[in-house]
Amino acid sequence: MNDLFSRLANLTARQAGRASTFVVSILIVVVWAVSGPFFHWSDTWQLVINTGTTIITFLMVFLIQNTQNRDTQALHLKIDELIRVSVDARNSMMTLEDATEEQIAIVKAELQDHCGEAAEIVRTAAG
Template sequence: MAAEPSLFARVAQWASCQAGRSWTFVAAAAVVVLWALSGPFFGWSDTWQLVINTGTTIITFLMVFLIQHAQNRDTQAIHVKLNELIRATHGAHNRLIALEDQSEEELAAAREEMRRVAEAAEAARRLVEVKR
């Protein structure tokens, strides 16, 4: 049974979904157009400019947290899925499971090992092609 997501997780999920919809972009573009069209009525004043600057800054600030939350969640899900594929694949290197939790040096060593394995496999493939 899955645990109930926190209030933040539910709000962030909902807000992320809404922010990614086409109507949200259209609404944001309409706000900018209305703001620009209202310029002459406010005499292109500093307050008129401050309204859009403040609004966009606040929205951008909040969106950073929503985007980071969504990215963290997606990354964790992908890691779990990849770990399961590694675990279930015969001949796979189980030490690669949870590699994202290892040190930079261990990650670099694993990347180098995989590069060598790929190069060896490519060399073997070429050898087979030459023999044909």
Template sequence: MNKVFAHIAQWVAEQAGRPHSFILAAVIVIFWGASGPLFGFSDTWQLVINTGTTIVTFLMVFLIQNSQNRDTRALHLKLDELIRVTSSAKNSFINLEDHTEQELEALKRSFDDECQAAPPLTTAEDGKPQP
């Protein structure tokens, strides 16, 4: 079941980001707007677009979130691997995304302190930073 959902979510997320999906959505809205006079701009006419967009939005939130979670997880794993194989990197940064907000804020403050203590970069005539 998870594999099927992941496959569908990935496919829908890819399709939703393509130009033809936007064009289809725009055509539907234009057709709906043009049909207003035919239906007398009734409450039912308005309810059709409101219900349709609400249902699509509700479902897309879950599908896109699934796709985004998978992409983020893969990105973190790739970064963790780079940290792991880089000798000068701090291995304590692996799985940093699992730390609390307070721990991340403390780490950010320590980075800010290191940046303040570091000598400023100067620029050479060619525009490249110099240590």
């Protein structure tokens, strides 16, 4: 089931991101708007576009979340691989996404201090 959903999500995401899909969406809205006078701007006429866009939006939320989760996980794995092979890197960074907000704030402060020291060394050497 997960494999089928992943394949369907990938295919749909690729299609949804194409210029042609955007153009078709614009054409649908234009046709709907132009058809308004023929339906006397009825509640049913309005309901058609409202229902259609609501359903598409609802489904796209799950698709976008799936795509974002997969991309984020792949990015983490790539960065973890770079940390793993780097001699001077701290391997504890590989599990940072599992840390608490407080632990992340501490690491951020440490990195900012380190960057500040490095910037000062560069300024001194250049000066």
